[in-house]
Amino acid sequence: MRNDSTSLRLASRRLLCVYLTVLSFCLMLFVRPALAQVDQGTITGVVTDSSGKLIPGAKVTLHDVDTGLDLIDKTTGRELTPSLP
Numbered sequence: 214m215r216n217d218s219t220s221l222r223l224a225s226r227r228l229l230c231v232y233l234t235v236l237s238f239c240l241m242l243f244v245r246p247a248l249a250q251v252d253q254g255t256i257t258g259v260v261t262d263s264s265g266k267l268i269p270g271a272k273v274t275l276h277d278v279d280t281g282l283d284l285i286d287k288t289t290g291r292e293l294t295p296s297l298p
Contacts (some may be wrong), residue, residue: 260271275284 244288255277260273262268273286275286276282277284
């Protein structure tokens with residue numbers, strides 16, 4: 214028969230194992246999606262005229278309505294503004 218101190222140690226050890234298991238599960242569940250959050254993006258596209266030809270040197274303006282920031286970019290006709298803040 215076990216004495217009270219041995220039973221208390223086993224119960225404490227089990228409780229610690231359950232706590233650590235739940236904590237590990239929560240970390241695996243919530244930390245991974247948080248790493249995917251970024252504060253930058255990319256807009257890509259093609260600048261063409263009505264006949265479908267590329268327009269090299271086209272001036273493209275992006276406007277952020279929240280901050281009022283305008284970003285002006287001259288393109289080759291194929292790409293727009295990598296790594297937007």
